[in-house]
Amino acid sequence: MAMNMTSRVAALNPEVEQILKPFKLSREELMLVMRRMRKEMEMGLSRKGQKEASVRMLPTxxxxxxxxxxxxxxxxxxxxxxxxxxxxxxxxxxxxxxxxxxxxxxxxxxxxxxxxxxxxxxxxxxxxxxxxxxxxxxxxxxxxxxxxxxxxxxxxxxxxxxxxxxxxxxxxxxxxxxxxxxxxxxxxxxxxxxxxxxxxNDTVGTMMSAAFQDPKCEIGLIVGTGTNACYMEQMKNIEKLDGDSGEMCINMEWGAFGQGEQHSLAEIVNEFDKLVDQQSLHPGKQIYEKMIGGKFLGAIVQNILLNLKEKGCIFRGIQTHTLEQENIIRTKFLSKIESDSGDLLHVKSILEELGLPCGIEDRVVVQAVCLAVSQRAAQLCGAGLAAVLERMRENRQMDLMKMTVGVEGSLYKLHPHFSQILKDTVKDLAAKCEVHFHLSEDSSAMGAALVAASTRAS
CATH class of the missing domain: 3.30.420.40 (ATPase, nucleotide binding domain)
Incomplete structure (x- = not known):
């Protein structure tokens, strides 16, 4: 669907295609993200590198x-x-x-x-x-x-x-x-x-809840307002902790990936990401999360649309508009806009509700912008998850690893394309891992009860 929409946009306005180009990540760029995530994971687990690592790798x-x-x-x-x-x-x-x-x-x-x-x-x-x-x-x-x-x-x-x-x-x-x-x-x-x-942490709760139903689950993933992941790491690899027997769940706090002097996402971050970061409550923090989490995708789309409006690419003839109002494009709109087809009448209804009367060309561009932003988010999330899977597989010296990932979050659950793009990216980048995704309801809180129960069992 994304490719068909891209060709329609290019035919309508090459300048729109040029603006969306930085959101279309190549396989090489995704592999770069994957490699750098693994490097940050190793730093976060070490005694010497933990202070510099953007991915904190917190023991739970x-x-x-x-x-x-x-x-x-x-x-x-x-x-x-x-x-x-x-x-x-x-x-x-x-x-x-x-x-x-x-x-x-x-x-x-x-x-x-x-x-x-x-x-x-x-x-x-x-x-x-x-x-x-x-x-x-x-x-x-x-x-x-x-x-x-x-x-x-x-x-x-x-x-x-x-x-x-x-x-x-x-x-x-x-x-x-x-x-x-x-x-x-x-x-x-x-x-x-x-x-x-x-x-x-909610990722730990999600993993615990999914593992209650599927013993193969050793990874927790949150993709909602924000994003984070946890996984079971062998104690012998957690250099910053004493002890080398057994395993422990590590809360990665991977939303911070890309922040600090290392800036592991420097080649991926574009002008619209920087603008959203500057407008946020915590500038310079949670760079990876701001490219993936549902709290921020609407803001990225809004900044792109405002830029296109100023360039005269969309909403021509509209003098007074709402695009300069903070948080006018909500992430929930992205799901509705990307689900639409044909004459894009749902897109038309949403935009008119926001005070943006539009023709079919405007609707096509708006849908293409939403698709580009959410597709990149899912691919980036998939690259991070592939890094975790490959580390686990190599540590266990397995030719093929079967793994269940417990997932919670509205973006994964409700967005029409996010989950499939995420799965496709993981399958491509971690081909030696056979992954099952277990979607849970109320899992993060349920997991806290399971962690509490473990204190009574031990």
Missing amino acids: FVHYRPDGKEKGSFLALDLGGTNFRVLLVRFCPQTEGGMKHVNQSYSIPQEVMQGRGKQLFDHIVDCVAKFLSNQKITERLPLGFTFSFPCKQISLDQAILLNWTKGFSVPDCVGKDVVQLLREAIQRRQELDLEVVALA
Whole structure:
């Protein structure tokens, strides 16, 4: 579909094709990304290189994956975006599926996302209190906390926040143990009796949840608002930790790939990426994530369309337009626009809703822009995942490795082409790996409950 659309655009306006050219990555460019990701992974695992590595390769202290024998009731909290979720998970090995759960989502106001730590964690605990009241839960339950921001874990229940991402900015939490901040907020609500036993990143939770259903799962992948990955690494290869027996899950924090002096994505980043980075809450940070994550794809498209409008390539004759308004093109629009065909009447409806009356040529260009941006995002994500797979395969000295990847995230789940382009890229770049993708619902939070359950089993 993307190639057909490209030829239509070229026929209409060669200048549009020229602007979109940097988004069409060659196989050689994708292999370059793959090689550099592997180099950053090795640096992040080493004692000497870890400070310079953009991919932090953070130990999680999760040494095992589920075996289906987990039992008991656990609370799970999931903080990773504008919605905060609370779950009650009951593991029942004798029942179909092995578990039952109920959950509730609560919104986090913008002023709390960018306020003070006490305000944020008090809000979290208030939501937990409402959930417990609604579910009529009075028993003391172990709690697993999915916290989807870069942390340096010291143990399973100690995690120092390194920095915020995804629109959060609560400066007085940085450098502090987020588990302790949660415990202090619980103590301020004296009627609550909760035991925080484990913290997990959302990628770890996704891997654990998928592994509960598929023992071959040793990789977790998030492709939603942001992106990240984790995988099971052999302890002997984690140079920055003592011990060489067994394995541990590594939270890569690969969204930061490309930032810093190394700038491993220098040949791939273009003028529109730089503009989105400058407009973001954290300039110079999370470069890879800003080229892949759903929070940013709409902004890239919007900047391209604004550039094309200024050049007179689209929306000719429209004097007053909305393209200069912040976040006017939402990533959810990309899915709808790219799903359209024929006369592109859905594209027409979306653009008119944004105050952009358009002809068929405008619609073709807008769809081509969306396709180019999302295709590059999926290919870049695939190159990163291929790097992880190939490292695991070579470390295990396998000619062919079969692996399941647990995936969660709205971009992977809802976008019409992203998942297939990702799979095709992985198949091409990691040809010696036979990969199955396991899409999970509520998996990151469910995984936190599984990590909490592991503390009771050990």
